[in-house]
Amino acid sequence: MTNYVLDLINRSMGGGRPPSENDVLPEPPKNGKRAYVDAALRETDRPARKESIALSGVFRSYANSQGSFTPALQNIDLEIEQGEFVCIVGPSGCGKSTLLHLLAGLDRPTTGEITVDGGAVKGPGTDRILLFQELGLFPWLTVRQNVEFGLKMAGVSKNERRDRARIFLRMVHLSHFEEHYIHQLSGGMKQRVALARSLALRPKILLMDEPFAALDAQTRDMLHDELERIWKETSPTIVFVTHNVREAVRLGDRVLLMSFRPGRIKTQFQINLQRPRHVEDSDVAYLSKEILGQLREEIDRSFNAEYSREEKR
Amino acid sequence: MKKSVNQLIFAAGVLAVWEALALAKIWPPYLFPTPQGVAQSLYDGFKDHSLWIGIGVSLRRVVIGYAISVVLGILLGMALASNKFLEDTLGRVILSLQSLPSACWVPVALLWFGLSEAAIIFVTITGSLLAVTQSTKAGFDNVPRILSMAGRNLGAKGPQMFWHVLLPASLPYLLDGLRQGWAFAWRSLITGEMIYISLGLGQLLMTGRDLNDINLVVAVMVLIAFLGYLVDSLVFRRLDASVRNKWGMAATAAS
Numbered sequence: 141m142t143n144y145v146l147d148l149i150n151r152s153m154g155g156g157r158p159p160s161e162n163d164v165l166p167e168p169p170k171n172g173k174r175a176y177v178d179a180a181l182r183e184t185d186r187p188a189r190k191e192s193i194a195l196s197g198v199f200r201s202y203a204n205s206q207g208s209f210t211p212a213l214q215n216i217d218l219e220i221e222q223g224e225f226v227c228i229v230g231p232s233g234c235g236k237s238t239l240l241h242l243l244a245g246l247d248r249p250t251t252g253e254i255t256v257d258g259g260a261v262k263g264p265g266t267d268r269i270l271l272f273q274e275l276g277l278f279p280w281l282t283v284r285q286n287v288e289f290g291l292k293m294a295g296v297s298k299n300e301r302r303d304r305a306r307i308f309l310r311m312v313h314l315s316h317f318e319e320h321y322i323h324q325l326s327g328g329m330k331q332r333v334a335l336a337r338s339l340a341l342r343p344k345i346l347l348m349d350e351p352f353a354a355l356d357a358q359t360r361d362m363l364h365d366e367l368e369r370i371w372k373e374t375s376p377t378i379v380f381v382t383h384n385v386r387e388a389v390r391l392g393d394r395v396l397l398m399s400f401r402p403g404r405i406k407t408q409f410q411i412n413l414q415r416p417r418h419v420e421d422s423d424v425a426y427l428s429k430e431i432l433g434q435l436r437e438e439i440d441r442s443f444n445a446e447y448s449r450e451e452k453r
Numbered sequence: 454m455k456k457s458v459n460q461l462i463f464a465a466g467v468l469a470v471w472e473a474l475a476l477a478k479i480w481p482p483y484l485f486p487t488p489q490g491v492a493q494s495l496y497d498g499f500k501d502h503s504l505w506i507g508i509g510v511s512l513r514r515v516v517i518g519y520a521i522s523v524v525l526g527i528l529l530g531m532a533l534a535s536n537k538f539l540e541d542t543l544g545r546v547i548l549s550l551q552s553l554p555s556a557c558w559v560p561v562a563l564l565w566f567g568l569s570e571a572a573i574i575f576v577t578i579t580g581s582l583l584a585v586t587q588s589t590k591a592g593f594d595n596v597p598r599i600l601s602m603a604g605r606n607l608g609a610k611g612p613q614m615f616w617h618v619l620l621p622a623s624l625p626y627l628l629d630g631l632r633q634g635w636a637f638a639w640r641s642l643i644t645g646e647m648i649y650i651s652l653g654l655g656q657l658l659m660t661g662r663d664l665n666d667i668n669l670v671v672a673v674m675v676l677i678a679f680l681g682y683l684v685d686s687l688v689f690r691r692l693d694a695s696v697r698n699k700w701g702m703a704a705t706a707a708s
Contacts, residue, residue, distance in 0.1 A: 246606060266608040272599060272606075275603075275604030278621070279623070280621045293607060293609045321698075324701065337607070341607065
């Protein structure tokens, strides 16, 4: 069964080995889901979209305490289309966050090139907004002032700032909390403020670094729905980093699996399941299982690397 | 409510012990002040305006000196925080200068500025400048990296980063330094005012000494302490409370 699905995934990616007669045809998944999954992974006639982000031969390494260099990202070649929702999964320490920081222009690649809409990324820009895992909300500002921050930096007039902040606060259902300070909000609310603050700048590209990792399952489900809705309404390109495979399958048009240090893109999965999806959907679960199998290998590698390092001490 | 009752009981207790000690005449009355004597000195001083003039003159000086310290201290602190070379060189010098009491600067002030207003203000600045500098540096050093990254990410550049991210983010530290700087400015001012006939509260202290009037000396001391406390609770404690409130930090024991 595993081979069968992987084969389907590979075929849908245009790669992999051709099916042979020796292939044992698997049992169909329970609940008669096979046809659905089959359809989900089939190449569909998606309209060709314009390329938004391109990385070619990107390396990033950091000097470590021993005076040598630890490679964080190795040879990343990647193209992301305009309006595409790409999810990146991988074990801790695979360079997922580094990749987002590079895209945001907050960090530079050691070698290689990153272009956005054809122009090289030279630093931070408000066309690419990164939603940090730690949020980075400003505690001295109210919720509304936080959402207005980027607009204020861009020189937008006070009234327009206010109006636009209100639109996005309504979008994330926080209209009643405009004048609250950050510490007065719950975790999920803070998350939504950060989302509204990012969206208020109407970025063409939204980079999200494990944004929902610290939330409880109910809040996360709700924010998945909201994010999907907002994505449909404002159609930014989204690069979404997570360690939660189900979340990735729930949200992404495409899921990239990264390998443990140095981070490389190990496999790509095109997710053609119909939207709206749900984390509990059995076809989401089914695909997740396949991706998780491969992710486990990387997690094992990361554990082994940690243990061997400890033994050396 | 309970707090103010406690404070009242404490004040009454102190006065009672003080009065008892004065009545016991353990020390000669020209060395040991009495509550009545101090109260009389305060009354006389306010009545003949000498205390009012002292307060006015001293406040003006401390405000000028403190304002200069704040501006210079913040600039210096920022420079130290942003430049490794300055931190390793000037930063060390500043740390060692901090152990000099402001009295050490009085001879320098006299040589440079003579018996003048500038000399007194100079001494005031030596007291508070370094406290403000150190706390500004600490504040900027401790701005969480995530906040400055968020600022850059959202399009803040150059001076915008300073005014809208770094300065407000370092405010909790900065405020501590401003508060401490104020207290130090007061202390140094009094030292500076003892130099010559300066009309300030410091000079009134010396007048008390010259006239062998222990009650006047204590009266002026009480007044200085009270003024310092008043400004601290009217200005700094309120600012502190408002910052803590916004940031959601626990209230200090003092407020």
